[in-house]
Amino acid sequence: FEFWEAPIASQLGFGAAIDYAQSIGVKAIQTRVTMLADRLREGLANLPNVSVHDIGTVKCAIVSFSAEGISTLYLKTKLESKGHCLGVVPSSSTPIDSARRRLPGFILRASVHYFCLEKEIDTLVEDVENLVMIEKEKVSPV
Secondary structure, three states, X not given: OOOOOOOHHHHHHHHHHHHHHHHHOHHHHHHHHHHHHHHHHHHHHOOOOEEEOOOOOOOOOEEEEXXXXXXXXXXXXXXXXXXXXXXXXXXXXXXXXXXXXXOOOEEEEEEXXXXXXXXXXXHHHHHHHHHHHHHXXXXXXX
């Protein structure tokens, strides 16, 4: 191992991020991301054919969801083309919980951050709604 080589730019960036977070305050950050995640969960939960999969009394800033009848990977690609950054988690990453809760094979994950705007959360919900409606029209006779 070479201990004298280190990613200096990454270390400086990490230090700047810590300073920035401390200037805002950890409690303020927690309050903000909780509000944004709750807003996203509520918006998604109100959409037809969309399921929010988060459980627990205290939830984090990661919102997990899926849309019935639409490939998660397809939905991720379409949403990313609109500027959203999402992750996909396979049910195999939590096989016992996924089987017990009958979760779909893949779930989308959106991570909100304290620098996100409410409008960005609302736009993600609107984009999911529009994609779900488009896909529903493809399979439903007119």
